[in-house]
Amino acid sequence: MGDLQPGTNWYIRTDQKYLQPKSTQQFADHNQQYVHQKLTKPRVDDHYEFMLEEIVQEVRAGRTNGPFRQPPSWPTTTIAPPGYDLTLLPLPRTEPKVAMAFSIKQTGSDGKDKIRRGEDWRRSGHNSTCIMHDQPFHHTPDHFASLVIQTHQTHPTADMHVWGHDHDGAYRQLPLDNPENAYVLLHTPQGPTLWSHNVLLFGSSASVWGYNRFGDAMVSVSRLFGKVGRAPLKAIYARAHGEVDRAWFFQGRLPKEILLQFSSNTAFVYLLEAWVALLAPLVFEPLLGDFYIQCCDNEAARHAIIK
Incomplete structure (x- = not known):
């Protein structure tokens, strides 16, 4: 509701x-x-x-x-x-x-x-x-038919099997x-x-x-724990320009015990910027590849991450 x-x-x-x-x-x-x-x-x-x-x-x-x-x-x-x-x-x-x-x-x-x-x-x-x-x-039968066609064109001699599962x-x-x-x-x-x-x-x-x-969420978690560390990420902290055809977002919560250690306004902003800068590439690592550009407009957080 x-x-x-x-x-x-x-x-x-x-x-x-x-x-x-x-x-x-x-x-x-x-x-x-x-x-x-x-x-x-x-x-x-x-x-x-x-x-x-x-x-x-x-x-x-x-x-x-x-x-x-x-x-x-x-x-x-x-x-x-x-x-x-x-x-x-x-x-x-x-x-x-x-x-x-x-x-x-x-x-x-x-x-x-x-x-x-x-x-x-x-x-x-x-x-x-x-x-x-x-x-x-949701994937439709058209998606699977397209997948079979593409697979056959790439690997014409490969045996292909179709199966289904239900939770x-x-x-x-x-x-x-x-x-x-x-x-x-x-x-x-x-x-x-x-x-x-x-x-x-x-x-x-x-x-x-x-x-x-x-x-x-489960798929993202499985990707995170299954692929992090697969290849070194080269992070460049700068402001990105140009258009993108798709955007992703996520949200989450920090434990109360951690937030209490950064209770002042300045410290909280520092923590927030640093936490997002670290978490975002981990969550979206399967989509980023080996090179990506990330924005971080808090100087203290940026220096801490680079260090």
Whole structure:
């Protein structure tokens, strides 16, 4: 929810889809109407047993909480699903923000049917609370076809293999910042069940952005620790001129213990300039090559680094 931080070097969106978010009150009103409709016209999914079993396993793994009692405004009561040795828990919030669980039928790589649990964070109104100015970069089949063609032209006799991989659980590996806005409703023949998430959730736009930014960070870290020291870097401290066709940026935090040693204004500026000058070439080393120009407009930091 809210303004999501842009990713590094992602494509800038050209539409207005995520630039007119609902206000907090608009979202609350919309979600209340959405949930009321789902409760007054319940439909038990054909694969509710599979989804219920998955949710219970996530509760035991600490990824999900519940089952919870219904809030006072609901027209029906929730239940603890029978057969799982679970009891109804008091609801931490009087008006939870809820999305409906539903099954998704897919065909696996083995040609067999595969059932997955989805949650409708779009119709629930959750996705309409986000502000996003860019979108994650994803490779398409065209990218891989182009790679094969280029590889074949360069190495016409080489054997080429294509494979795929999938991160098990993907978003479910990362923690959720605010669980109070991430409740899920699952209908069963015995009655509705209410749960909440502790980790990122499928179907949420914010999960896509968060997971991809985490992936970018992991790739950068692997490059940093895998390639630093591969070749000596020749640093020239000067002001760069001319145009560039692409720019990168990063941000981070220093531990409090280090900052306390540079608490004066002058010392802090000195530390900041020196830290960035050292960290930037390490992070972007795979992109820089053996020669690069770096700006450093703090004389004390510049002399310290050169020394």
